[in-house]
Amino acid sequence: MDLFEYQGKQYFAQYNIPVSAGGVATTVDEAVAIALTAKYPVVVKAQVQVGGRGKAGGIKLANDEAEVRLHAKNILGMDIKGHVVKRVWVEHASDIAEEYYASFTLDRAAKQHLLMLSAQGGVEIEDVAAKDPTAIVKLHINPIDGISLATAHRACVDAKIPAKALDGVADMLVKLYNCFTQGDCDLAEINPLILKPTGEIHALDAKVSLDVNASFRHPEWAEYAATEELDAREQLAREKNLQYIGLDGSVGIIANGAGLAMSTLDVVNQVGGSAANFLDIGGGANAELMTAALEVINSDPKVKSILINIFGGITRGEEVAKGIVEAVKRVALRAPIVIRLDGTNADEGRKILADAGIPESQLTSRPTMLEAARAAVEMAK
């Protein structure tokens, strides 16, 4: 789960990482009130989860109330690469002497934590990497050892962080690492990490991605989940506890298992169609789950046909078939269904589907993934 900048900064603050005084506003008046507390000059920043905010005019400096009003009015509701700005973050403008970059992630190949640190911050780290790879220090950290202040110091020296900022940045790295591990982040990134003329180190931006598997030990994350930007279909799927991702095509997909669902998308694409969604209903595939899945698919006006791809492992074919028949009776579907049912007791399952008395125009069965995908794509045309 990706956090907005303002949430990331609030998260950083919990781990004693210094961030600017500020607050989040959804209206112009709120922005003005926050600016007054944060003290002028302030920066008004669009809260969207997409890069290039500055270039799009989503980050503006304001020296007085009139300017805050002007910028907040312009930025709220602005469309930045398809993301509509619902909130702005207003914070006291920082004086910047130098800009650095710091992040922690998990390096899956090494199975260790990875620190990336650079004295060249403020730009996309990918651009720094492309132009001068030696400007980035990459340091693996064993998850059971963690990072010591001494190690952080050495990394700073290696990254050519100037002497006047060394202690501050090293201290910041230890705090950021604590945030990354104790805070169950997939990514904790500060870009830019700034040195102020006064010598203080400060996080001017915050990019935080949380590992939702750790939600059980972070009840405070509930408020982040509430602001997550989901489309109507994804919202409905979440309420029904389904693994759903909305896409733009015309073939609705239901499969059991993440791999099989991904594979179903691929096969639909391979035969010239496009999927409307990714939907994994898990191993069970009972009537309740199937009904919920069909309801979500049915709410998508772009769906012209529905492809149900079930491989029965532990769940036997006849149980899956009964679930589908029951679900089809419960939901008033707008699009025809093609089913591929295979695996344990698939023949018995197919017989149940054939004998259910559902007209062929509404439900047909094909023996293989490829044939089922072809039929579904044909119907979607």
Add this chain to the structure above:
Amino acid sequence: MAIFVDQNTKVIVQGLTGGQGRFHGLRNKAYGTQVVGGVTPGKAGQDVEGIPVFDSVADAVAATGANASFIAVPPKAAPAAILEAARAGIGFVVCITEGVPAQDEARVFATLQRDYPATRLLGPNCPGIISPGKCNIGITAGEIAQLPSASGPNVGIVSRSGTLTYQALYELKQQGIGVSTCVGIGGDPVPGTSFVDCLAQFQADPETHAIIMIGEIGGSAEEEAAEFITNHVTKPMSAYIAGVTAPAGKKMGHAGAIVSGGKGTAQGKMDALRAAGVQIGLNPTEAGILMAEIVRTIRS
């Protein structure tokens, strides 16, 4: 022969008295697996359909001589369960638990590596492992696995995805091709056992003559496998990679399946494997058909 588990593997189930542990543990036993005990703290002395329950893994090992563990406990309890098994000297640990935080996985992996190098972890969030006719640990339906033939050729399967693992087993059964061992390594960011670990074992296993690999988007495990195959695997292989059409930045169900920053794409993985001499199917069935051709060539 088979890899990792065979007819001599003695399994305990951590969480045997819970819903999943009981269901799958009993199924594994019914398949013929030596399920010799279960562990649930505070329930020593009880039994689950004749399988004795112990308070700790150490007690279970002392009483039964178990050398493998099947962990079916909730995500909160899984990291401690894995380390308890390792401490008790269990050599092979299968953890099917879905939803273990990545930070916990990384810590557990590093701890095993440093303190318990003799313990191999499969998973978390994996379907398990089956050496058909010998041992089945996890949630795989044993019936869909074709028994290996004494004269060969037999195929080894290694997969990141559960349902696609079953799909691969099924494709081979349809073609009458025997399976030596089928390993589901799971779709999480820090799997205990990697493609490379399995490929090394299959390459060394005289009963395995060819290998099917099923990968998916995210991470770089398939690229690492491709490099290993180039240098160390002489047995013929086919592969399928799920997620060609997956959009960037969206987790496709598995915690590890995400294309980010242009890395971990299906195309990149297929290219790497193809360059390593692996035949690539564009869907699971095609990978099965390619394997059938490989097996026909070996037979003739």
